[in-house]
Amino acid sequence: MAGSAAASDQSLRGSVEVGRDGNGVEMILLRNPKGATVEVSCHGGQVLSWKTERGEELLFMGSKAVYKPPPHAVRGGIPICFPQFGTRETLEKRGFAMGRLWTIDRDPPPLPESGMTHVDLLLNPCAVDLKIWPHNFKFHLRVALADDGSLILVSRVRNVCSKPFTFTFAYHTDLAVSDIGEVRVEGLETCDYLNNLKEGMRSTEQGISLSFDSEVDRVYVEAEGVIEVLDHKKRRTLKIKREGLPDVVVWNPWDKKSKAIADFGKNDYKRMVSVSGAAIEKPIKLKPGEQWMGGLKLTLSLSTKHE
Numbered sequence: 001m002a003g004s005a006a007a008s009d010q011s012l013r014g015s016v017e018v019g020r021d022g023n024g025v026e027m028i029l030l031r032n033p034k035g036a037t038v039e040v041s042c043h044g045g046q047v048l049s050w051k052t053e054r055g056e057e058l059l060f061m062g063s064k065a066v067y068k069p070p071p072h073a074v075r076g077g078i079p080i081c082f083p084q085f086g087t088r089e090t091l092e093k094r095g096f097a098m099g100r101l102w103t104i105d106r107d108p109p110p111l112p113e114s115g116m117t118h119v120d121l122l123l124n125p126c127a128v129d130l131k132i133w134p135h136n137f138k139f140h141l142r143v144a145l146a147d148d149g150s151l152i153l154v155s156r157v158r159n160v161c162s163k164p165f166t167f168t169f170a171y172h173t174d175l176a177v178s179d180i181g182e183v184r185v186e187g188l189e190t191c192d193y194l195n196n197l198k199e200g201m202r203s204t205e206q207g208i209s210l211s212f213d214s215e216v217d218r219v220y221v222e223a224e225g226v227i228e229v230l231d232h233k234k235r236r237t238l239k240i241k242r243e244g245l246p247d248v249v250v251w252n253p254w255d256k257k258s259k260a261i262a263d264f265g266k267n268d269y270k271r272m273v274s275v276s277g278a279a280i281e282k283p284i285k286l287k288p289g290e291q292w293m294g295g296l297k298l299t300l301s302l303s304t305k306h307e
């Protein structure tokens with residue numbers, strides 16, 4: 001962990017260390033009994049690293065990622081896109097939550113499944129947020145590392161104001177891959193998608209899997225079941241399970257678009273793909289006092305599909 005020495009915090013469950021990054025922002029390192037790790041920052045509530053017990057990094061981080069203090073967001077890992085993903089309102093495309101300072105939540109509302117290494121974070125809107133998005137909320141985020149190495153994120157958003165509000169959401173999951181040409185995404189066959197490269201034109205996925213040889217920027221609408229990201233070169237499959245997140249955004253900027261993204265290295269597109277559980281097409285509506293929950297579980301498996 002960058003920055004000052006990490007200090008152990010007994011109020012957090014499992015092997016959890018709290019330290020600070022180079023900007024003085026709290027960082028949390030989760031370690032499961034087998035040695036797999038997850039690093040999450042209070043800057044954006046963003047997961048920055050997820051490693052197997054053998055130390056293999058499973059998340060992509062931009063080679064030109066800039067670690068400036070908030071509100072600047074870091075390119076890579078799993079930024080939390082809230083209260084917007086896309087261009088629905090006048091907010092920044094991926095919302096403001098990823099550029100805010102979250103706090104460690106030492107008294108989170110209970111969750112049924114808590115028997116694993118985890119940390120709870122909390123975001124309350126600041127005065128600036130309420131100016132650009134005048135809806136008071138509480139955002140509880142749990143980041144957990146299971147004993148089998150799975151990474152689990154649970155987001156709970158509560159409406160704590162007197163009027164209903166709607167929002168869209170995504171866990172912008174930037175995955176590390178060996179070589180984008182060796183990657184296939186399965187589980188999206190026959191699903192409708194909105195093609196952001198064609199002004200949101202609606203089409204239906206025809207192939208049995210999605211492979212990559214040019215820029216892709218699509219919102220798969222109401223994709224049911226588990227999504228699998230197969231990396232043939234690494235002979236590994238990442239399974240993505242979602243709860244409360246009907247849509248899946250698949251993104252790779254390819255070479256031309258990469259050059260236009262300041263914190264993206266020229267060849268970064270070759271070693272990443274974004275496959276993000278999201279709720280976009282039907283914005284979530286919360287009445288006063290209501291809560292929404294969106295969960296993501298990422299599990300690595302060695303699959304016979306690579307034989």
Ligand SMILES: O=P(O)(O)OC[C@H]1O[C@@H](O)[C@H](O)[C@@H](O)[C@@H]1O
Pocket residue numbers: 093094172196217218249250251274276
């Ligand atoms: O352009 P940003 O905010 O860096 O986001 C990266 C990309 O994220 C993807 O998930 C979106 O579908 C793209 O449209 C977007 O460009």
